[in-house]
Structure formats: structure tokens, C-alpha cells
Amino acid sequence: MIPVKIRDHLIPFLFQEMEGTTASYDGQKVKMVRLLPSSSLANYLYSQIGYEKKNNHFPNDNFLIYLSIEKKTSFIYSGTIYIDKKGVKEELYLPLEKIREINNLLEDIFRISMVSFIDGVKYAKIPMAKGIIAFIEKYNLDEYGFENETIRKMYYKQKKKSLLSRVQIRSSNKVLGFF
Structure with missing residues (x-):
């Protein structure tokens, strides 16, 4: 424990x-x-x-x-x-396994929010790249190695599925090697 x-x-x-x-x-x-x-x-x-x-x-x-x-x-x-x-x-x-599950749930919430944020930017006819930069800056993600390309890949991977599919099926959280 x-x-x-x-x-x-x-x-x-x-x-x-x-x-x-x-x-x-x-x-x-x-x-x-x-x-x-x-x-x-x-x-x-x-x-x-x-x-x-x-x-x-x-x-x-x-x-x-x-x-x-x-x-x-x-x-x-x-x-x-x-x-x-x-x-x-x-x-x-x-x-440790239960801690991973809690963090995975929080990660799901984070990623669903990320997709919604970028979708909102695109809906406002702002270039997606600017939306990604704004998301990274808003949450200081560059401190943890998140780059435009990392977020862009996460976004497009999630967009292949429905928004809430992350809470329906097991999703990988290994973008940057977090447990």
C-alpha cells in the first residue's frame, strides 16, 4: 500500500x-x-x-x-x-494497481477535456495549431514534454472514436510513459 x-x-x-x-x-x-x-x-x-x-x-x-x-x-x-x-x-x-486506475480515470477526464477544447477552437474557426498551443500553455503541459505534435496525435487518435469512448473501453495512457 x-x-x-x-x-x-x-x-x-x-x-x-x-x-x-x-x-x-x-x-x-x-x-x-x-x-x-x-x-x-x-x-x-x-x-x-x-x-x-x-x-x-x-x-x-x-x-x-x-x-x-x-x-x-x-x-x-x-x-x-x-x-x-x-x-x-x-x-x-x-x-499500486488501484492508484493506476484512479489516475487513468483522471487522465480520461483530461483527454476528453482536451478534445472538447480543441473542437471548440476549430468551431470558432481558429486554426487548430493555435488551439493546441493555447491548451498547452493553459495547463503548462510543456513542463512535462507535451508538444504540439504530441497533443495533435492524441487529438486525432481520440477523434477516430466517439468522445466518450475513453470511458467505455480501455485506453492507453502511455503518450509520455506515465504509469
């Missing part, structure tokens, strides 16, 4: 796109995202830990996603999932 860490390249995306409490100090921005027990992501996490809902059919524990972006000579990203057990917060520990 190891702590649930989120893939680094997903941190800027989640930081911008999830609601939470944000703070900045000493060159570091942090965000604490509370997952409501009724949310689909929280329910997925409950299923991963084998959590049984008690009398009122609602969980007594909550999940928190802690995201951190620190600017040094380059950006340092970290993301950890915590479980809040009646006010006591501790890192969520799971087997």
Missing part, C-alpha cells in the same frame, strides 16, 4: 478546473478540493477502498485532493488524495 499521488501533468489541469480553497505563499500555490460524498469521483474512490455506506446511506468520511504548484527554477507539481475521517485527515493508501 502506497499513498495515492496524482500524475504530475494532471495537476495544473485539476488545479484550474476543480473548485476548492486556494492559498498562495512563498512562491507556492495550493488548493484543497473537497469531494462531496455524492460526487461521482468520490463514489469511485469509495468503491476503490471497499467503503460501505452506513445507516443513512451516506458516507461518514470525505475525500480531499491536495494540489500544489511551486515555482522554483521550473514548476514543481504535486497532488495527493486524503481521506477525512471525522476531522482527522490522512493520506489515502491503496495498492
Whole structure:
């Protein structure tokens, strides 16, 4: 069992796109995202830990996603999932395979968003290359080796299928060798 860490390249995306409490100090921005027990992501996490809902059919524990972006000579990203057990917060520990599955789900959300973003750019009659650059810049993906060509390949690979096929069939997440 190891702590649930989120893939680094997903941190800027989640930081911008999830609601939470944000703070900045000493060159570091942090965000604490509370997952409501009724949310689909929280329910997925409950299923991963084998959590049984008690009398009122609602969980007594909550999940928190802690995201951190620190600017040094380059950006340092970290993301950890915590479980809040009646006010006591501790890192969520799971087997590596379950952590992969959680990261794969977050990767699916990221890639579906990427396709929708680029489709919106194309719909607005803006050149696709500019849309790809905007997507890379918006989420600092160049920090992790994503280039225009990488995103373009991901986009066209996904466009061969329907948008939500990523959540229907097993998809590869090995564009840049992330586990």
C-alpha cells in the first residue's frame, strides 16, 4: 500500500478546473478540493477502498485532493488524495494497481477535456495549431514534454472514436510513459 499521488501533468489541469480553497505563499500555490460524498469521483474512490455506506446511506468520511504548484527554477507539481475521517485527515493508501486506475480515470477526464477544447477552437474557426498551443500553455503541459505534435496525435487518435469512448473501453495512457 502506497499513498495515492496524482500524475504530475494532471495537476495544473485539476488545479484550474476543480473548485476548492486556494492559498498562495512563498512562491507556492495550493488548493484543497473537497469531494462531496455524492460526487461521482468520490463514489469511485469509495468503491476503490471497499467503503460501505452506513445507516443513512451516506458516507461518514470525505475525500480531499491536495494540489500544489511551486515555482522554483521550473514548476514543481504535486497532488495527493486524503481521506477525512471525522476531522482527522490522512493520506489515502491503496495498492499500486488501484492508484493506476484512479489516475487513468483522471487522465480520461483530461483527454476528453482536451478534445472538447480543441473542437471548440476549430468551431470558432481558429486554426487548430493555435488551439493546441493555447491548451498547452493553459495547463503548462510543456513542463512535462507535451508538444504540439504530441497533443495533435492524441487529438486525432481520440477523434477516430466517439468522445466518450475513453470511458467505455480501455485506453492507453502511455503518450509520455506515465504509469
